[in-house]
Amino acid sequence: MVEASEAKPGRFYRRTKNSGPTVYFTVPKSTKLTDLVKRWERREHTSLTARDAYWLHAYRADPNRVLLVRHTRTIDPMTGNRSEYHHYILAPADLHLREVQRPPGYTSGRTA
Numbered sequence: 001m002v003e004a005s006e007a008k009p010g011r012f013y014r015r016t017k018n019s020g021p022t023v024y025f026t027v028p029k030s031t032k033l034t035d036l037v038k039r040w041e042r043r044e045h046t047s048l049t050a051r052d053a054y055w056l057h058a059y060r061a062d063p064n065r066v067l068l069v070r071h072t073r074t075i076d077p078m079t080g081n082r083s084e085y086h087h088y089i090l091a092p093a094d095l096h097l098r099e100v101q102r103p104p105g106y107t108s109g110r111t112a
Contacts, residue, residue, distance in 0.1 A: 004066040004095040013068075013097040014104070022073040024103050028088070033059075033067040036088065055090050065090035071103065 007013055009027040040048060040056040048056070059065055071086045 001096055001098050003093065004068060004091040004097055005064075005093040007066070007068070007097060012100050012103045014100055016096045016098050022104055024071050024100065025068045025089075025091075025097065026071065028067060028069050031067065031088070033065075033090075036067065051087065055088065058090050062092070064093045066093050066095075067091075073104065 001016060002013070007025075007027045009029045011026070013025045014023070015025075037056065037059055040052050040059075044053070044056065068089050068091050069086050070089045071084060073082070073084045075082050
């Protein structure tokens with residue numbers, strides 16, 4: 001078990017509790033938190049999305065937060081198409097994560 005502040009790029013992590021079977025986290029390799037905050041502040045009054053505004057205010061409230069990428073894998077129940085969504089999040093520095101060998105696969109929610 002590691003804390004979010006100790007996570008390393010190129011590795012896959014899951015939360016120790018309540019993460020769901022298809023959610024995992026990575027540390028971005030190229031994007032830096034300071035660059036992202038500057039971009040958010042530059043667009044704050046013009047074209048900032050609700051999610052970005054939330055993370056900007058969360059950063060201002062607690063500058064010790066850690067930048068992670070949250071990946072969610074899903075399967076469309078009607079077509080069976082697989083998709084993956086990802087977005088930046090600012091996790092608390094003491095968020096407990098566990099490292100996994102590979103990203104979680106797609107699950108249908110059905111058991112054999």
